[in-house]
Amino acid sequence: MSTQNFNLPDVGEGLTEAEIVAWKVAPGDTVAIxxxxxxxxxxxxxxxxxxxxxxxxxxxxxAEGATVEVGSPIITFVTEAAAGAAPAVAVAPAPEEGGGSVLVGYGTGGGATSRRKRPAERPVRSSxxxxxxxxxxxxxxxxxxxxTTVVPTGADGEVTRDDVVTHAQQASVFRNIETPEWGAVREETVPAPQSAPSGLARGVSAAPASAPVSDDRTESIPVKGVRKATSSAMVQxxxxxxxxxxxxxIDASRTMELVKRLKASPDYADIRVSPLLxxxxxxxWAxxxxxxxxAAWIETEGGAEIAVRHYVNLGIAAATPRGLLVPNIKDAQDLSMxxxxxxxxxxxxxxxxxKTSxxxxxxxxxxxxNIGVFGMDAGTPIINPGEAGIVAMGTISQKPWVVDGEVRPRWVTTVAGSFDHRVIDGDGMSRFIADVASVLEEPALLVE
Structure with a gap:
């Protein structure tokens, strides 16, 4: 029998630390590779x-909630391997920016690596x-x-992603899975930090050292992870x-009619369609x-330059359980509807x-x-770093609208756009938003 340390690995993102969110094992549990x-x-x-x-x-x-530096020990295992034997490792592909591979699970031995199935590739049968x-x-x-209430459609009775999504009847695109509500008591306290597990590694704290003390009138939330990265980017x-x-x-009634037709079309039977499309x-198009x-404003040694991209990597701001993320669809200009x-x-x-990479x-x-999914009519969004524009789509609701001199109920929305004035002037901004509005008012403009 021997004891093996497992150090926090480099997960291939070029980062130096990570937070322990949740332990899935406890001391005494038996685990397999x-x-x-x-x-x-x-x-x-x-x-x-x-x-x-x-x-x-x-x-x-x-401890759960601790921020740990890459390379610090986080857990020990008692194994039957002979002392000095090389433990098994798993190799994950490196990110696009670099070459080679990055060890995801590793020990201290120097043996040859072997590729094993990641946990996501192995179905697990519960009790x-x-x-x-x-x-x-x-x-x-x-x-x-x-x-236990989901009807499985996968091979050998396995529950698939589509099974879960269908069962859940997901809400609108990019709406938060759950919006917290105030409890019966307006003021809440944060429980005192739990004592760290025995053997807590030196240099690893269960809570940030700079975290303010909470009392019965305030709640202190550490700024870390996605929130820390988002706040830094937005300030910049x-x-x-x-x-x-x-x-x-604008009057988006014809957009709503098109969405309705697409939903009823057999060609879109397996595709979720919304006004966001x-x-x-x-x-x-605009x-x-x-x-x-x-385009983008690029600082250079000699001053600055504007990089005009002839492709569109379309970012979609997503409110997720982990916070705001902005994944993008590469070369969106080449895609059909x-x-x-x-x-x-x-x-x-x-x-x-x-799982956004x-x-x-x-x-x-x-x-x-898409702030409309939260019931907002309009806003002044902050530009994503490295870009020159961001467009906000407000809620689409029925309102009185003048059509041919008569007041009629129509589906109305507001389109707002924030722009980097170093890159684009007022006439360009206005033309762009006018073009977006024109398409939402008359989607037939997309047919070329």
Whole structure:
């Protein structure tokens, strides 16, 4: 018997630390290689860590909620491997920016690596007989779905992603899975930090050292992970790019009619369709006519330059359980209406699962934020860093509207856009928003 330490690995995102979100094992548990031992959260994604050893869990060396540096020990295993033997490892592909591979599960031995199935690739049967992969189980938890009530359609009775989504009858695209409400008592307290597990690694604290003390009138929320990354990016954007916002109220009745027809079309039977699809097509179409909204301000040693992109990596601001993410659809200008709808569906589901990859959040050229799903009419969004424009789509609701001199009920919405005034002037901003509005008023403009 021997004791093996497992250090927090580099998950291939170029980050130096991560938070222990939840332990999936406890001291004394028996684990196999690739069993999920914990969930960690970085500034970019939520990751399940697989066990690199088969044996018995010894100690948990980092508490839930602790921020741990890469390379610090987080757990020990008691194994039957001879002392000095090389433990099994799993190799994950490196991100697009780099080459080679990055160790996801590793020990201290120097033996040759071997590729094993990740936990997401292995179905797990629970005590009640439901067969589902770990990501599907997490999705079900996030959506509040009891897997024992889901009708499986996968091979050998396995519950698939589509089974869970269909059962949950998901709400509007990119709406928060659950919006917290005030409890009966307006003021709440934060429980005192729990004592760290025995053997807590030196240098690893159960709570941030700088966290303010909570009392019976306030609640202290540490700024870390996605919130920390988002706040830093928004401050950088707000104080470096001079924002100007314009907006226009429009009659979107024909957009709603088109959405209704697409939903009824057999060609879209397996695709979720919403007004966001028409909005996305409108932004792509309008960006072709006013390319500067799709450009970027680049600081150089000699001053600055404007990079005009002749492609559209369309960002969609997504309110997820982990916070605001902005994944983007690469080369969206080349997609048909149906392919764009499928891409939006995939982006939606991936964001809901918390599986949006760092690569999916990089390289965006222009962004849409759908604030209408929260009942908001309009807003002044902040530009995503590295871009020159962001478009906000407000709620679509029936309002009185003058048509041919008569007041009639119509589906009305507001389109707003914020722009970097260093890159694009007022006439360009106005033309772009007018073009987007024109498409939403008459989607037939998309037929070329």
């Amino acid at each position: 690739n069993d999920v031992i914990c969930e960690i959260e970085t500034a970019k994604s939520l990751v399940e860590l697989p066990s690199p050893h088969a044996g018995v869990v010894g100690e948990l060396l980092a 009640v007989g439901v067969i589902a992969k770990p990501p599907i189980r997490k999705l079900a938890r996030d959506l509040g779905v009891d897997l 954007s707000a104080y470096s790019a001079p924002h100007v916002t314009v907006w226009k109220e 028409i909005m996305a097509r409108a932004v792509i 960006a072709r006519r006013t390319p500067m909204v799709n 149906k392919d764009l709808a499928r891409a939006l569906n995939r982006l939606t589901l991936t964001a809901r699962e918390g 760092p690569a999916d959040q990089q390289g965006g050229t222009i962004t849409i934020t």
